[in-house]
Amino acid sequence: MEEKHVTCQGAICQCTYGSTTDKLKVYTQTKHYINDKNKDYKLVATHKELGTTFENNSFGSCSLRNRNPCTVSVTGWNGFYEKVTLEENGGKALLEDSTADCPTGGKGCIKIIFHGQQAELSKTNFHKVDSSICDAMNPTGDMEATQEMEEEIYDAE
Incomplete structure (x- = not known):
């Protein structure tokens, strides 16, 4: 089905x-x-x-x-x-x-x-993602830096 x-x-x-x-x-x-x-x-x-x-x-x-x-x-x-x-x-x-x-x-x-x-998307989504897969799919981005930035934003809230 x-x-x-x-x-x-x-x-x-x-x-x-x-x-x-x-x-x-x-x-x-x-x-x-x-x-x-x-x-x-x-x-x-x-x-x-x-x-x-x-x-x-x-x-x-x-x-x-x-x-x-x-x-x-x-x-x-x-x-x-x-x-x-x-x-x-x-x-x-x-x-x-x-x-x-x-x-x-x-x-x-x-x-x-x-x-x-x-x-x-939530904070959990950014922590669970495999940065090597994201880097391969989006070579212009830096997933580890994005995860760190998201963590700072969520912690500030």
Whole structure:
């Protein structure tokens, strides 16, 4: 089975019939984060994110509405991860290939084009890296000096 990313708040979505993208907002739960060491903003998105659940609630102009403005209203999600249920909202996690339904565009017209996860480096990452591998991959950098500089920065905090 192919591995898929779990989708989180900030995921970029696009409608097949829209002219622009919009970012997903999570309103249904407040406890479960992913790739967010400070638990500030990367809430796990679930199939319970219905209605107006985007930053602008618009995908620009809609080709099905004679180029009039789109007004997003998610009526359901497809292709979410069935094996885990979040306790707070009873939701199933959305995956990077999940799609959403809209009353105007129909089933699966809204697609996730970027899942929203982004790795955050920490002090531990710099200490675990093998400097000889980094030097081979990036001959212009000095990994040992970078590690020392990062240690000074983190110690100052």
